[in-house]
Structure formats: structure tokens, C-alpha cells
Amino acid sequence: MSTRPWIYTGPGKPAGDPEEGLLSRAYACGCEERSATVRHGPAHTHHPADDLPSAVLFDRDGTLVVDVPYNGDPARVVPMPTARAAVDAVRARGVAVGVVSNQSGVARGLLTREQVESVQRRVEEVLGPFGVWAVCPHGPDDGCGCRKPAPGLVLAACARLGVDPARAVVIGDIAADLGAARAAGARGILVPTPATRPEETAAAPETAPDLLSAVRLALGGRRPGSDGSARPPYVACVGRVGRGPVPAPGDAPHHTPGTASGTDAPRPIGAPHATDTPRSTGGATHPTDAPPASPGTVRTAAPS
Template sequence: MTPPPGPSLLPGDVRQHAHAPDSPLPAAVLFDRHGTLVADVPHNGDPSRVALMPGAREAVDTVRAAGAPVGVVTDQPGVARGLPTRREVEDVRLRVTEPLGPFAVRAVCPHGPGQGCGCRTPAPGPVLAACPRLAVPPGRTVVIGDIGADPEAARAAGARGVPVPTDVTRAEEVTTADATVADLPRAVRLVLDPAVPTGEAR
């Protein structure tokens, strides 16, 4: 069976440029969407059900204010079954963008479990697709997500992963992580300021 193509690399909403190669700041910050930026509503095709996670707007604004491109990397397995439809996917995307502002890149895995793709987390496909679009190396990219598969995908791509656990994050995903952070704004402060002690984490 031939594996399906890689992630859908959707056009960004805005052009942003990475920091200079010698900057201590990350060249780009990629956020998982479901459970990280917005509440995880499985296969959601209804824009009215989009709800921001606590601190999401502050976190995204802080990254932009620091001058780093902001992107989204996410799995949407329902797309493989038409749940949601392409039109509903676009409607939800627009609703997410309204409060959070424009993103420089969006890399989406549209495949279901068992399809043998290379982009469903913890595979690194979306991260590896997003970085060239932003003209940044994975090694200077940070991925922030809510479950263990997100930092695993980051590591597989050569990027840095920072998990922000929620109520659905399994205990073993927290204990095996290099560091976990209590909320999104704190995660962003950690990756933007190397002087922030990791003692804030866990």
C-alpha cells in the first residue's frame, strides 16, 4: 500500500521573517492547535464551538512582539472521513484566526490512524514542512503542544518541544518530558528568554 502524501501545507495569513542566525531567540514558534491554542472539540466543523485555551492570545502576541514567526502544526484526522468538510475546515480556521491573529504557516496532517503517513504526530512531517516555508532550520524552531506526541514530533524533526499539559495529558507524558510548563504564557517566556529558570516548569 502506497503511503498517502505528506501534510497539507496551507498558505500563511501573513509573511513574517525569522531572527538573524546569530540571535539567541528561536527562529520560529509552532503551536499545536487542538488542546493548545483552542479547546479540543473532536472533528469540529462548527466555528461557534471554537474556544481559546487560557493564555492563548497572550502567548501568541508575545511571540509576535518578539519578532518570531508564529505557525500552527496540527492533526485533523477527521478530514480523511469528511468530518469536517473542507468548507467547515476553512470556516473553523477563520474563526481561530479572528482572536489570535494571522499565522505565518499552517501545516496540517489530514490523515486518519493507520493510513501510514509520515505527518501524524509523533511523526515530524508537519514540523519539517513548516520550517522550509518559513526559511528557518528545525534546530532553531520550538513546538508547543499539550500531549507527549507534540514534543516527540519536535525531537524527531530536530526542533525543541515544550509541552503544556492539560486535563487530558497522560501522567506518563508529563514524567517523561524534559520539562513541562503550567500555562502557555509561561511556556513562551521560557523559550523567548533563556534566563527564565526551568524551575518554573513542572
């Protein structure tokens, strides 16, 4: 199997593995390449006056849809609460949207590429179209540069969209998502679920109680510590985190990850994330996590 990510520009429509040149160098070379102007496909312009990001990239399992371990069945796709409203809010502001997803079930022999693509098509039926899908089909020992927390998926998605990774926001539910954002030079926002470890939440520079709140945080201002007066609506990180997201009017019924929802098998807190190596319950860092950031003042968006 190639060590490159799978790149799609629509539901199950492969754009081909990244060719030699700017796109492949973008994900393979990390920090040295990410500052270069990478253009592959339509460019998305940024308007400094409104301080919007150029792209918002979402993790798939546990963030956009309920995490069903190694899911290859489109019928088991269930959107997370507020997911449709969140993605639509980004689109409404003219900001590009994409998905960056580890799918190690392929390397483990539990999923085929066709199954991954069929699930992608169903996600787009439920949540609408995404400008790019960047998928890592590799296992933790395959030596790829795209498996989160490596920056490859974020860099490849940004290259395909024609945006600077420094103008992108990555939203996910575990430390590997934020590690990939940090390694690519992008902004990361954590939306904790029962599968998120307490230390992951504590180390995250920005958190939100649900996906719509995370999007409002992403669209509302610069990242913490940046110059300028624009600031998102931060509040103290208490109460809401870890108690589940708040549904918005018109969203799908609330399904807490790890609980039965008609099609979803129960998954207790601490069970394996669908696309990652099973987590240790003894507190050791699991192999898909980036080294935790130094704990600081955790900030979180106000609930939607």
C-alpha cells in the same frame, strides 16, 4: 487522498500541497534532510545575542483553543487561557508563529477540508494571523509522514517559513506534539491539560502550566543541556501542573478543557483527543504517541 500535509500561508488560504523538491523532501526524509538549508518563502533571521528561536509552532486543539472533538464549527472555537497574550508575545519579539495540527477527522469522514479551513479562519480572527498552518488530514493507518509524532508537519512548516528546524520550538499538550518536535530536531515544550497522561508529563523534558508561561520559557533561553549561560526560569515541577492554566489580565475567561463552556461538550479526563485515536484508559501507549523519552528531571516554567 494524497499523503502530503495541507499547507496554508494565511487563514484558509492554501499554499498548495508541498510540491516536489526541497519542501516535500523536508517532510518525507526526516533526519537526513532536516539539516539542509531549506528555503521556501521569506527567511526569518536569528540574532545569536538574544538567543531567540526563529519560529514557535503551536498545536491547535488543547493548546491554542479548547479541544472540541472533530470540530468543524467556527462558533465552537474558544481560545485557551492566555492564548492571545502568548501568541502576541512571540510576535512582539519578531519571531515567526505557525500551527501544526493533526485533523484525522477528515480521514474518518467526520470533517471536510472546507470545515477545517473555516475553523482556521475563526482561530485567526480570535488569535491573530499565523505565518503558516501545516495540517495532517490523515488517519493513523494512512502511511503519511506528517501525522504527529512523525516530523512532517514541523519540517514542512519550517520549510515554508524558511527557518532551520533546530531553531524552532513546538508547544503542545500531548506526547505526540513533543515526539514530532524531537523527530524534527526542534525543541518541544509540553503544556499539560486534563487530557495529558501523567506519564506524558513525567517524560517531557520541559513543561509549563499555561501557554503564556510556555512562551516565556521558549523565548527565555536555550533548551536544557545546551552550552552557554542563558537559562529559562526553571522551578521544580510541583503543584501547578495538571491544575489548569492561570489566566492573564485581558485574556478570555478561563475554560478548563473537558468542561462545559456554553459551546463545548463536557469531556472527562482520558477522553479522546480531538485529532487523535481514542486513548486507552489501561495505560497502554496510544498509537499517536512517540515512544516516551527516558524520564529525567522534569523542568517547568514558573506560572505567569
